[in-house]
Amino acid sequence: MDWLRLFFLHPVSLYQGAAFPFALLFNYLCGMDSFSTRARYLFLLAGGGVLAVAAMGPYALLIFIPALCTVALVSSCGPQEVHRLTFFFQMGWQTLCHLGLHYTEYYLQEPPPVRFYIALSSLMLLTQRVTSLSLDIREGKVEAASGSIRNRSSLSECLSETLPYFSYLLFFPALLGGPLCSFQRFQACVERPSSSYPSISFWALTWRGVQIAGLECLRVVLRRAVSAGAGLEECQQLECIYVMWSTAGLFKLTYYTHWILDDSLLHAAGFGSEAGQRSGEEGYIPDVDMWTLETTHRISLFARQWNRSTARWLRRLVFQNSRRWPVLQTFAFSAWWHGLHPGQVFGFLCWSVMVEADYLIHAFANVSISSWPLRLLYRALTWAQTQLIIAYVMLAVEGRSLSSLGRLCCSYNSIFPGVYCVLLFLLAKRKQKCN
Structure with a gap:
């Protein structure tokens, strides 16, 4: 029962699990002709509001305020300026x-409320949707709402035009x-006909459930091994490598x-798989590919x-628009985007240097x-070096x-990124001489 207690008492997992029956209900209702497109948007929006208040309490305002302001900007700005302002x-x-x-x-040296952490995490995801929407408008993939809003005379018509944006955010x-x-x-997923709405694949959901249970069992075993050993501040020499590897494995x-x-959850609501994909649009991809991550x-x-x-969002938002030093x-x-904590600044800048070294x-x-041995x-x-870095x-x-x-920088673990930094310097110098 230890792994069950650890998993289901995690705040975000608890609320995601509570939302699961409503996702199945939404999928079921979408298969009925009486469930109109407007009702679908309202169901998703109302569910988001209730879930935000339940999970974040008063901190839900941190989500509602930028969502409201984003729709106001999208409804009032032109296609060429909407992305810059919303960003x-x-x-x-x-x-x-x-x-x-x-x-x-x-x-203050005080632990922030858990609801505040949940709100910040949700706000980061909202930033992805806001910038993705504004980029689509700027690139002409989505028609700007400002023109149609100006032509509407009544408040109800304006709300009807902006409802998809509120619901999406x-x-x-x-x-x-x-x-x-x-x-x-x-x-496309919300507005597709009831007759073509995909049925729920209970086999796919069951397989995901089995994966979650297996990962949680592994996490419990690894947590006990980490708890029984020394911490990073107490480890000595090569022991620090095991402590770093096992702790990162937990994460x-x-x-x-x-x-x-x-x-x-997205699959249960009908937004997974290839549902709703239009021609020319990048298909749905899950966030995790464990095999590639653990073997590359x-x-x-x-x-x-x-x-x-x-990663795809960062590539579109930053990498493709950077003229110098895109990585x-x-x-x-x-x-x-993650918050500019000291460890985050160092970690991501170190990661960028490691990627540049990896290319060279x-x-x-x-x-x-040339020889295969x-x-x-x-x-x-290089696999071991990649996993340790x-x-x-x-x-x-x-x-x-x-x-x-x-503590991390003063441990023996700094040897691994240090090796790649030296190789980056030598290979960059060699490449410069060759050029």
């Missing part, structure tokens, strides 16, 4: 909320977690569990596959190593505080 407003609001967390944690299956769903996909198992649960020997591939919808700018923005190391190895040895060594970055990001970061 700076949303990131400014999120930064102020994170500064409130910094003030409580570092200045606050719909309950993606409020607390889940892969980023574009507005196009969301609208990864927790992420895997939540991502599968979030994916299950390339840090750059791990970065693209870790939280895949977020560094992308990871720097990710640190800003593998390009050099592809040219220099050496390639096999090279792959094994990712563990190092994860402990820095999750530790967040300056004291935790100091």
Whole structure:
């Protein structure tokens, strides 16, 4: 019963599980002709509001206020300026909320309420949907609401025009977690005919449930092993490597569990799989691909596959629009989006350097190593190096505080990113000479 208690008492998992029957109910009602498109939008919006108040309490205002302001901006601004305004407003609001967390944690030395953490996590997901919507409007993928709103004379007509936006920003299956769903996909899923609405695949949901149960069992076993050993501040020499690897394993198992649960909730509501995909639109992808993450020997591939919808969002928002140092700018923005804690800033900037080193190391190895035994040895060594560097970055990001970061940097684990930093310097110098 230990793993059951650990899993179901986690606040976000508890509320996601509570929302599951309503996702199944929504899917069932969408198959009925009497359940209109307007009723679908209202159901998703009302469910999001109730879930936000239940999970966040008064901190739900941190979600409602930016959602309301975003719809106001989308309804009043032109297509070319809507992204810039919504981006700076949303990131400014999120930064102020994170500064409130910094003030409580570092200045007052008090643990913030759990509801505040849930609200901040949901706000980060809202930022993804807000910027995704504004980018779609700027690129012409979604028709701007401002023109149609100006032509409406009554308040009810204006509300009817903005209802899809409100519903998209606050719909309950993606409020607390889940892969980023574009507005196009969301609208296509909601507005499809009842006759073509997909039936629920109970086999797929059962398989996800089995995966969650297995991961939770592994997490309980690993947690006991970590608790029985020394901490990072007490470990000595090579023992620190095991402590870092096992602690990072706990974090990864927790992420895997939540991502599968979030994916299950979206699937139960009818937003998973290939439902609602239009021609020319990128299909739905779950956030986790455990096989690739645990077997890859390339840090750059791990970065693209870790939280895949977020990685795709960062690529579209930052990487593709950066003229110089796109990798560094992308990871720097990710640190800003996560809250700019000292460990997060160091961890994401370290990750960006490791990705740059990864590109040069593998390009050099592809040219220099020809025999298959050496390639096999090279792959094994780079796999171990990748897993240990990712563990190092994860402990820095999750530790967040300056004291935790100091203990990590002073441990033997700093050898692994240090090796890649030296190789980056040597290979970059060699490449410059060749050019």
